[in-house]
Amino acid sequence: MRSRPLGATLVTVLASALLLTGCSGTGGTDTSDGTGGGASASTGAWSYTDATGATVTVDHRPERVVVINDLALSFVQYGLRPVGTFGQLAMAKDARFADLDTTGIAQLGVAYGDIDLEQLASLKPDLVVTSVYPTDGKGTLDTTQPGYGFKDQEQQKQIEAIAPVAQVKWGGEGKDVIEHIADLATSLGAPKATIDAAEQRFDTAQDALEQAAQQKDLSVVSMYADGDGAYVTRPSDEPVLQLYSSVGVDFVNPKPKGYYWGIYSWENAGQITGDVLLLSQQGYQVADLKKQPTFADNAALKTGQVHSWTFPALDYASQADYMTKLAGWLGDSRKLTS
Incomplete structure (x- = not known):
């Protein structure tokens, strides 16, 4: 994970x-x-x-x-x-x-x-x-x-x-x-029947996510944070995010160079912007982020457009569940950044 x-x-x-x-x-x-x-x-x-x-x-x-x-x-x-x-x-x-x-x-x-x-x-x-x-x-x-x-x-x-x-x-x-x-x-x-049924759910959820992404045009940040700083996931390097990007979800690419993570010190964390924040279930959570002076004013954080990034497993069933949730979150969110 x-x-x-x-x-x-x-x-x-x-x-x-x-x-x-x-x-x-x-x-x-x-x-x-x-x-x-x-x-x-x-x-x-x-x-x-x-x-x-x-x-x-x-x-x-x-x-x-x-x-x-x-x-x-x-x-x-x-x-x-x-x-x-x-x-x-x-x-x-x-x-x-x-x-x-x-x-x-x-x-x-x-x-x-x-x-x-x-x-x-x-x-x-x-x-x-x-x-x-x-x-x-x-x-x-x-x-x-x-x-x-x-x-x-x-x-x-x-x-x-x-x-x-x-x-x-x-x-x-x-x-x-x-x-x-x-x-x-x-x-x-x-059982093949179990996998086939999960794949059907996956297809339905993928269509719903694609529709939500097209309708709302929101930018999404996937990140982990701890005392050392904020780690923003590079969507092309994470297969789950790559999957969501392929159906139109607009993930923010971190500015710092590096494979998989773009690492921001807390001094520079104010540079992280997006309409929706997917926050790792490990590390800092919302209350911790609000204590960071350079991140407390983050638009997604202030408006509550923050959801748990559980790193959903790469199987049809797990992805169907998370894509359904993500489609709902996008549908309930509003544009915060230009």
């Missing part, structure tokens, strides 16, 4: 059993570009070529899978149940899990890089799935760095000694990432 910085490394680098809900998986086709995987019937071998080019092979379709929270959300939405999850936030503190049944999913840590290896081993996972972020706008992957959510290479090696690790690319066009995650979930046994 890249909804907040994690120091210089992130700025620059940026399922107990997988309970298959009574369905058989449909096989896919392995790819060599790290975007797809394939599986035979649950009694046969399963393989997946991940984003780093590594081919992960298991002698049966994985049934006990540990997944980073960004992807665990999608797996649950698609009818799969990870045995465990890890990431930047505990499920109890992550708003994205609020309406999902997380019964039986072990919490392996409560912060980035915090993974209880003994607990992980006790789950006897067949597979660990995480994500990997490009290091630049061209989509370059630095395979010398650990996968997202892992503290360092040593920790990743320890995890790989317990179960094979597959990494999913979290970059480029949002629709592509959604399709790749759906393909992976299908190969692990997610």
Whole structure:
């Protein structure tokens, strides 16, 4: 979950059993570009070529899978149940899990890089799935760095000694990432009918968001803030924002250079302007921003046009929910900037 910085490394680098809900998986086709995987019937071998080019092979379709929270959300939405999850936030503190049944999913840590290896081993996972972020706008992957959510290479090696690790690319066009995650979930046994129904909801929500964007012509800022300053997301570098931009939502591009984030010191935070503010669920919240002299007069903040940026997961269901909310927020907002 890249909804907040994690120091210089992130700025620059940026399922107990997988309970298959009574369905058989449909096989896919392995790819060599790290975007797809394939599986035979649950009694046969399963393989997946991940984003780093590594081919992960298991002698049966994985049934006990540990997944980073960004992807665990999608797996649950698609009818799969990870045995465990890890990431930047505990499920109890992550708003994205609020309406999902997380019964039986072990919490392996409560912060980035915090993974209880003994607990992980006790789950006897067949597979660990995480994500990997490009290091630049061209989509370059630095395979010398650990996968997202892992503290360092040593920790990743320890995890790989317990179960094979597959990494999913979290970059480029949002629709592509959604399709790749759906393909992976299908190969692990997610019901096709569940994914198809979610895709229909996605299409409806996308149309509603496009209409709202066209009708209101509002500028939107996505940002995280803490004591060091304000971090405005560059929409072309975040696949979720890229998806929304593709249907007409006008996201503000930060002035400071840099991949993914445009970083403003609090001295310069007054330069951040927009009609609607999407504020990360982590870090400073509205009350904190109002205490910042250089940001307290921000138009969106003063008029209450601030909404939570939960970093919605890249699956059809999660995106349908958030796009529906965003369309409503745009519809209820007014133009504040010229």
